[in-house]
Amino acid sequence: MFTKLCILILFISGSFQNQEETDIQIRINQLGYLTEDSKVAIVFSKTPIRENFQLVNKETGKVSQEIKATPLKKNEWGGFKYSEVDFSQVKETGHFFIRGKKSGAESSVFRIGSDAFGNHQETLLEFMRQQRCGYNPTLDMVCHEKDGRTFYGPMPDSTYVDLSGGWHDAGDQLKYLITSSYATAHMLMAYEIYPDRFEDKVNALGQPWPNGIPDVLDEAKWGLDWIHKMHPAPDQLFHQVADDRDHRGFKIPNKDNADYGWGANQYRAAYFATGKPQGLMKYQSEATGVANLAGRSAAAMALAARIWEKDLKDPAFAEKCKRAAISLYQLGREKEGYQQGNSFGAPYRYNEETWADDMEWAAAELYKLTKENSYLEQAKTYALKTNTADSWTVRDSAAHYQLYPFINMGHYSLHEVADADFKKTLEGYYLEGIQYTLNRANKNPFHIGIPFIWCSNNLLTSLVTQVILYEKMTGDKQFEPFMAAQRDWLFGRNPWGTSMVTGIPEGGEYPVEVHTAPFVLLDMEVPGGLVDGPVFTSIYNNLLGLTLLKPDKFAAFQNEHVVYHDDVGDYSTNEPTMDGTAGSILMMTHFSR
Structure with missing residues (x-):
């Protein structure tokens, strides 16, 4: 990359x-x-x-x-x-x-x-294809065909299930429904809002010839197919494949040296979503239900059912997605609460603690798909439950992925079908977050409104997206200068003068020494990956295993508040992520022409 x-x-x-x-x-x-x-x-x-x-x-x-x-x-x-x-x-x-x-x-x-922003939503899709598990078109290889063997499921532990496919999460090779469900749904919503701004350059496998389908939908279907596998029956849902046993240095995916008990490059652990705490060693996740995963996945499936029926004229796949959307949503209703990511030998995991936002999104999309009023009423109930309390935009800090996704897309989806009074309520939720972050931005010279927690760039692209959607909901453009400042930070208007997206702009200053195996082992450049981004200096100083491998070229511009390093050894600021990249696609598409 x-x-x-x-x-x-x-x-x-x-x-x-x-x-x-x-x-x-x-x-x-x-x-x-x-x-x-x-x-x-x-x-x-x-x-x-x-x-x-x-x-x-x-x-x-x-x-x-x-x-x-x-x-x-x-x-x-x-x-x-x-x-x-x-x-x-x-x-x-x-x-x-x-x-x-x-x-x-x-x-x-x-x-x-x-034309200043070109068509860089396509560049981001190029990075997404590089993250594919199963057949990877960038590397032209097949990996992790034996995913996986179950834990915590209704079937006996170590039972084989086919969970091949999906995307590697970041520089590592884990696969999470937490992030993949959002990435899939985000791409589908970006297409629904801007259906004429995507190109067709690759086929379904990501190989370089067109197939009559916009590439964003080919990529979203890669996620949809994996979600179908993760939901093999109406009452069953898996949420993670592999764990931090993966972290054995940089490796090419089809030569994975991680051993989950069946030898290197063999079967990997597949975790069933029980809605209860999990962990095979001393580090236990927290969990109260599965509605975060089921809700986001249901939203993705409902979006897909409409798109494949109306735009791609594929009623069979549309019907498959509709059935999955309904059963996933019902599973979320039965087990309200959140399922977190699992760790094995390290304390780091995805700490998601929200779920009503995901169920709001699912219910709104299902109402648009089925026109059943019960979904609309349930969407409104979930919206009132989540309001702004589940958003990082009205807080000064949060744990890693605690308030995920970093934007409530359900508010926008529901706004399209809500009555006039409820529209105002939803607009108010977005507005409160925008105003809070604007107040924070007024205190620093770069006019940036986010807290610099881990994966700050994900917050930044989500904030830009929230302003975009707020404008579409209200017609109110007063926050455009604020939005431009957040966007411009991502492409160089920051202390270090660097873009936060690999390869963009071509010939510019952008992340090079990234924390990924293709760069370290193959000297490959794959453009379009959004790196984690700057973190509070206090966070950086307390993370484990960070060692800069080269002199810091940005040393003169580091400061007491936030740090960023273009260095392979800094996984906290310079590792591109799959969901961060996917979550930037709507933003990039909005500015494209």
């Missing part, structure tokens, strides 16, 4: 290019800006900035605008003095860079125009 750092880095990032000539740093969105976007660069230095900045057209060399830098009276991260350079009034299309009039400090080149 990434190539090694090379001489190009000396050329590609203007913010580092002039580092010896000036201590002024310029941070912009390296991809660029849509014509009507809020366009604000951040400039900083150890000393107060007393010069104007010029927006220069790269093609003509002419100055399009000269802008006075506005000092920011914010928390001075890292001891720097910060200013803003606002060029929002520029509507000219082209490639530009920002230059300090006195210092000569320059930003990297960026695009202004309706």
